[in-house]
Amino acid sequence: xxxxxxxxxxxxxxxxxxxxxxxxxxxxxxxxxxxxxxxxxxxxxxxxxxxxxxxxxxxxxxxxxxxxxxxxxxxxxxxxxxxxxxxxxxxxxxxxxxxxxxxxxxxxxxxxxxxxxxxxxxxxxxxxxxxxxxxxxxxxxxxxxxxxxxxxxxxxxxxxxxxxxxxxxxxxxxxxxxxxxxxxxxxxxxxxxxxxxxxxxxxxxxxxxxxxxxxxxxxxxxxxxxxxxxxxxxxxxxxxxxxxxxxxxxxxxxxxxxxxxxxxxxxxxxxxxxxxxxxxxxxxxxxxxxxxxxxxxxxxxxxxxxxxxxxxxxxxxxxxxxxxxxxxxxxxxxxxxxxxxxxxxxxxxxxxxxxxxxxxxxxxxxxxxxxxxxxxxxxxxxxxxxxxxxxxxxxxxxxxxxxxxxxxxxxxxxxxxxxxxxxxxxxxxx
Numbered sequence: 378x379x380x381x382x383x384x385x386x387x388x389x390x391x392x393x394x395x396x397x398x399x400x401x402x403x404x405x406x407x408x409x410x411x412x413x414x415x416x417x418x419x420x421x422x423x424x425x426x427x428x429x430x431x432x433x434x435x436x437x438x439x440x441x442x443x444x445x446x447x448x449x450x451x452x453x454x455x456x457x458x459x460x461x462x463x464x465x466x467x468x469x470x471x472x473x474x475x476x477x478x479x480x481x482x483x484x485x486x487x488x489x490x491x492x493x494x495x496x497x498x499x500x501x502x503x504x505x506x507x508x509x510x511x512x513x514x515x516x517x518x519x520x521x522x523x524x525x526x527x528x529x530x531x532x533x534x535x536x537x538x539x540x541x542x543x544x545x546x547x548x549x550x551x552x553x554x555x556x557x558x559x560x561x562x563x564x565x566x567x568x569x570x571x572x573x574x575x576x577x578x579x580x581x582x583x584x585x586x587x588x589x590x591x592x593x594x595x596x597x598x599x600x601x602x603x604x605x606x607x608x609x610x611x612x613x614x615x616x617x618x619x620x621x622x623x624x625x626x627x628x629x630x631x632x633x634x635x636x637x638x639x640x641x642x643x644x645x646x647x648x649x650x651x652x653x654x655x656x657x658x659x660x661x662x663x664x665x666x667x668x669x670x671x672x673x674x675x676x677x678x679x680x681x682x683x684x685x686x687x688x689x690x691x692x693x694x695x696x697x698x699x700x701x702x703x704x705x706x707x708x709x710x711x712x713x714x715x716x717x718x719x720x721x722x723x724x725x726x727x728x729x730x731x732x733x734x735x736x737x738x739x740x741x742x743x744x745x746x747x748x749x750x751x752x753x754x755x756x757x758x759x760x761x762x763x764x765x766x767x768x769x770x771x772x773x774x775x776x777x778x779x780x781x782x783x784x785x786x787x788x789x790x791x792x793x794x795x796x797x798x799x800x801x802x803x804x805x806x807x
Contacts (some may be wrong), residue, residue, distance in 0.1 A: 387464025653776030
């Protein structure tokens with residue numbers, strides 16, 4: 378890991394909050410993510426299961442956590458299992474956690490090698506009535522290949538068919554969405570690295586540079602500041618590419634007179650930033666580009682004020698849609714007749730603003746959260762309105778990350794240049 382050591386109290390508290398919600402006489406099992414093949418003899422870079430990391434801080438493959446707060450043997454109330462290293466692994470893959478290091482990271486005292494898992498589980502599982510298994514219940518997720526948690530569940534049901542099997546995911550959904558102070562600080566760090574990368578690009582962009590050269594500038598800044606890398610595949614979309622919402626080719630030349638849309642964020646210690654900006658390639662917006670930019674900015678500012686405790690997801694997005702509709706009428710993209718005859722299920726504004734305004738942010742960029750629960754203190758959400766005009770080869774999106782507090786909200790990206798005048802000033806100060 379490139380990031381600095383984290384405070385183990387974060388993971389101790391997370392486990393305490395999780396087990397407090399278990400039914401009596403319950404055992405919970407959490408698995409590290411699978412390793413995925415990239416080629417004949419390589420795996421993709423390992424990415425830890427977010428729930429496993431949330432509870433342990435362990436950022437290594439082939440790891441398992443057992444939580445059994447009512448276990449009659451105190452040694453096994455919390456048990457962490459790790460892949461045992463050897464000389465071959467050390468030479469070919471490098472350092473792996475020692476038991477002592479894993480204790481320091483996680484705050485878990487009982488650490489064993491992975492080959493002890495089956496025997497220890499068998500010694501304690503029959504003292505539990507319920508077994509909680511963690512599965513991926515993020516409603517954005519779909520799969521065809523059974524992942525590790527599902528395979529473990531099948532094995533357990535064969536070995537221990539008369540236990541009651543329960544879901545950890547509803548508990549994790551409620552816990553992970555409310556960020557602790559430590560988690561907020563890690564998100565702020567990811568945002569700060571993202572800020573520096575953006576300012577670096579403002580000073581680099583000019584007509585004739587390529588999208589991939591800009592991407593290289595961004596990752597340079599990320600890695601220099603100990604980020605793991607990109608929180609997600611970055612979007613560097615110049616000109617007409619900006620009207621493709623998930624454009625990731627990043628292989629075109631940036632032309633004089635066009636606007637370039639950025640959507641990128643740093644990942645630091647598995648916590649993510651998610652930022653969008655749109656800038657003129659030559660350092661000056663045209664009047665039309667500026668008008669569209671300012672319209673999106675007004676929608677963003679109005680939307681941000683609505684991201685508060687108690688807000689309802691659908692009602693919030695409906696209000697944003699009304700504001701956006703007014704802006705699109707002002708830009709001449711819609712007229713009142715379009716609005717009067719619109720299908721309520723597909724409002725007229727969706728022609729130019731077809732995605733949602735916000736999503737939760739955390740260990741996942743689209744973080745695990747309920748769409749039907751009112752916003753809470755401790756939530757971090759994006760705010761990312763956009764206007765996309767195919768006939769003008771113009772796409773503008775602006776996005777910041779917003780923390781809900783008792784007194785309202787805090788923009789975690791308030792120090793990242795946003796106003797058009799500030800962006801032009803930085804770009805022309807080179």
